[in-house]
Amino acid sequence: MRKITVLAATAAIGLGAAAQAATLEEVKARGQLNCGVATGVPGFAFTDASGEWDGFDVAVCRAVAAAVLGDPKAVKFVPTTGKTRFTALASGEVDMLSRNTTWTFSRDVDLKFDFVGINYYDGQGFMVRKDLGVTSAKELDGATVCIQTGTTTELNLADFFRINNMSYEPVPIETNAEAQQKYLANACDVYTTDASGLAATRATFEDAANHIILPEIISKEPLGPLVRHGDNEWGDIVRWTLNALIAAEELGITSANVMEMAKAPTSNPEINRMLGTEGNLGAMMGLDKDWAARAIAAVGNYGEIFERYIGEKTPIGLPRGLNAQWTQGGLMYSPPFR
């Protein structure tokens, strides 16, 4: 079972040499990026009809693979649960995690990971059946709550009910799919996870209109990709690949026009530096000068990715909200390419 992943990874800590430093060389030598993703969250990480991984979080893996290896398909996706993800990363089974993981102090400091940025600003919400007549999370005293185990949401939930002096019955679940099955069977009254995950899950229900997401958002859940602590060069590559996707939207670079723009210098020096027509930022981190152009060409800019997988035109229908560019009143803000 999944336990085996933890055991195997722990055994790997004992048996193998821990993968440290030089992740870039390793990935290049392997010709493939090992990327940890979720086991399946509609819109964020899923396999399409032909069995290819796709989604909002998956796009980050593909962008990194395009930047480093020149091929967005050179990725081995490793599905991880909330429980197995950190062991998989720490043991070197994957080079990076891109799977709705919340950036917290203890994960960054104590678990020895480096969060390289945030690709989705989220918060924990509650979904209930409409016919329960509940309109606020404060009315959930005594409810049975389905919760993905090994997540920050588990801890927020305990805090929320304790602070509000309410009792609840937690039903620990391993994956989103199991939670959905339990919730639909009415084995729990409430399903709680990140609001984006709730919207994504609800979108797959046959009777989506009969379920509501309660207004309370009880936590901050900044979700982003992460790497092992200690290999700063590799961390830089993932960080700036993500930043390139975000900056590309701000600068008006899209998957359609990026190759055109990368051919010759444009009038905007920042675009030129990013796409390698001016200076050589890529070489500073051990890549060639077209790295960003390749990443953007492969998956599109941040806005394109958002609209393609989880935006308002998709069944998931999430508004940009906090995840709009800073120029549009959101929090998406890339440091300058200079």
Add this chain to the structure above:
Amino acid sequence: MTATADPPREAFRLGMLLSDTRYRSITIQIIVLALVVLGFAWLVDNTIRNLEQLGKGFSFAFLWAQSNYDINQKLIAYDSTSTHARAAAVGILNTLLLAVLGCATATIIGILAGVLRLSRNWLVGRLMTVYVEGFRNVPLLLWILLIAAAVNETLPPPSAFRGENATAQMLWGSVALTNRGFYIPEPMFSRSLGDLSVFGLFNISLDFMAILGALIAGIWASARVGDWATRRQFETGVRPAVFWPRLGLVVLPPLAVLVALGFHLVPPELRGFNFRGGIHMRDSLIAMWVALSLYTGAFIAEIVRGGILAVPHGQTEAAYSLGLGPTLTMRLVILPQALRVIIPPLISQYLNLTKNSSLAIAVGYMDVTGTLGGITLNQTGREMECLLLLMAFYLIVSLTISAVMNAYNQRVKLKER
């Protein structure tokens, strides 16, 4: 005063370590031992180095940090402000509860099925064959998931019990079978003795201890009466009728204590989202219990059948010719001999059941693998420490079960004088 002199002792040469059969086996053993020790040392050293490289020290200090998560089924007081160590203790108790319940029902099911499979009734025998083969030959995890799904999908949710035109009814007005588990009446005492706090760590119900004490005293007294009856039988040749007095001695003291404590049952009632009050047997517990009992029961059935068949038929015939009836033959002749064959493999089935209970996470039953080896491991990132503790726990439990069962085996096995 030996007539032949010892052959002259050959001086020891280094080469004899390999060439001389007297030394060769010792040499090989020492080399293998050295290799094993070296291998272990390399593993430990490598682990410590790798953990260091990952920047993780080896420490159990995390056990005393606040756990911050809730557990649904807890036999001792626990909330999200308790420590990880206490969460582990809650998990350990849940594992032990499941193991005890499972071993008890698996034994009953196993003995019944094993005996019935030998039945001359064609239908009964075949039915038991189907049961045994069906459960033995399908992975346990599938049975667990199947039973959990059956409970979740087929039973009504608590909301179905509500309102004027409720679609579901409680059995006897006091038992509710829902897809979140079974709610049964809870025993309460109107003149309770209260709880005894043990080192402030957990509470023991004094009511329960009183009932247990009365029961043990009753059984002891009953055994004394039995001894007396046996002595009389030896002296006079007539066994006094002591069945009813003995039964009374076992049953009456606990009953008296129950009445004195004001025993009554409080049924669960529907309030808010769920039933409150009563004892909640969660769907996860039911799925684990039923699956483990039926699965292990199938193995035990085969062991029991094998044990009975291992007693030669001549034993039965001899007993009959001495004038013993079928029941007495079974009790006094067949079973004691069959037990000798049954006990050793039964031990390993109990061990299997206990270890298999770690599959509980598949249905969200919070056993020790779910708390210490699941949420605690994940929230603290202490894989090595958590897994070592888990392995130590299962090892200790398994060795304890072995020790107890081996002691029992010593009692029933063939006495060699």
